[in-house]
Amino acid sequence: MANWFKIYxxxxxxxxxxxxLNKLPEVGWVWIGILSECCKHRSDTIRYSQSEVxxxxxxxxxxxxxxxxxxxxxxxxxxxxITKTDTQITVTRWREKQSEYNHRKQRGDYRxxxxxxxxxxxxxxxxxEKRVEENKKRERDLALPEIPPMSRKAFDDLCQxxxxxxxxxxxxxxxxxxxNWTDTTGQPIRKVEPLLLNALKSWRAKQxxxxxxxxxxxxxxxxxxxxxxxxxxxxxxxxxxxxxxxxGLDTTWSDPKARAEWKALRSEIKxxxxxxxxxA
Numbered sequence: 001m002a003n004w005f006k007i008y009x010x011x012x013x014x015x016x017x018x019x020x021l022n023k024l025p026e027v028g029w030v031w032i033g034i035l036s037e038c039c040k041h042r043s044d045t046i047r048y049s050q051s052e053v054x055x056x057x058x059x060x061x062x063x064x065x066x067x068x069x070x071x072x073x074x075x076x077x078x079x080x081x082i083t084k085t086d087t088q089i090t091v092t093r094w095r096e097k098q099s100e101y102n103h104r105k106q107r108g109d110y111r112x113x114x115x116x117x118x119x120x121x122x123x124x125x126x127x128x129e130k131r132v133e134e135n136k137k138r139e140r141d142l143a144l145p146e147i148p149p150m151s152r153k154a155f156d157d158l159c160q161x162x163x164x165x166x167x168x169x170x171x172x173x174x175x176x177x178x179x180n181w182t183d184t185t186g187q188p189i190r191k192v193e194p195l196l197l198n199a200l201k202s203w204r205a206k207q208x209x210x211x212x213x214x215x216x217x218x219x220x221x222x223x224x225x226x227x228x229x230x231x232x233x234x235x236x237x238x239x240x241x242x243x244x245x246x247x248g249l250d251t252t253w254s255d256p257k258a259r260a261e262w263k264a265l266r267s268e269i270k271x272x273x274x275x276x277x278x279x280a
Contacts, residue, residue, distance in 0.1 A: 016081070
């Protein structure tokens, strides 16, 4: 990466970048990510879309939520580090971001990277073939299934046929829909039924465990309530991390449904805390 661009030592003291970093620390990671993508494509311009599907791979590579990526891109445009449209991002003054090593290569017999300097037809054809292959590989790596892989009605019919309890079915749908129907390793989910049956088996085992941990009068123990509350907290944290961005004292949500589910979970957690305090 250092062969293609360089962030000079004075960049971190540059007032515009310090302003953006102060508003959103993730700006630094997104800025590096944009420069890296430009290096891969050997151009000052890359494709861009605000949709979650298109930004999934970029978000996963940087470990930065999609709402924060869009916010960082807007800040970079505000400080004139980039220009953006609905379909692309262009790095301003791209040549100045390249290292001295790269400038020396451009003056020698090496392949010239800057889009402003011409290439021989053979080099251009080979470079284009390589870029096409790299783009195909990237698209294969980031390929996602149709979201969702089946309609909600078809899913409900499957749950009814397999006698899946409503609570288990709702948990399964919300969990995998929240992950864009990918498994825990990020691979697309192609067959829902086997995964649903495994989830049902685990759910029934947990229900049996909770029943065994209940008090003689049938009421749950503090231990059982704590387990339930921890699961709800984890789900609430996942929703907030994926769909919310905090700016100062405000929190902005990209998905109203996720915000509603988060609020409901917080209310349930509060009720569980109250219930456990009364049992103490």
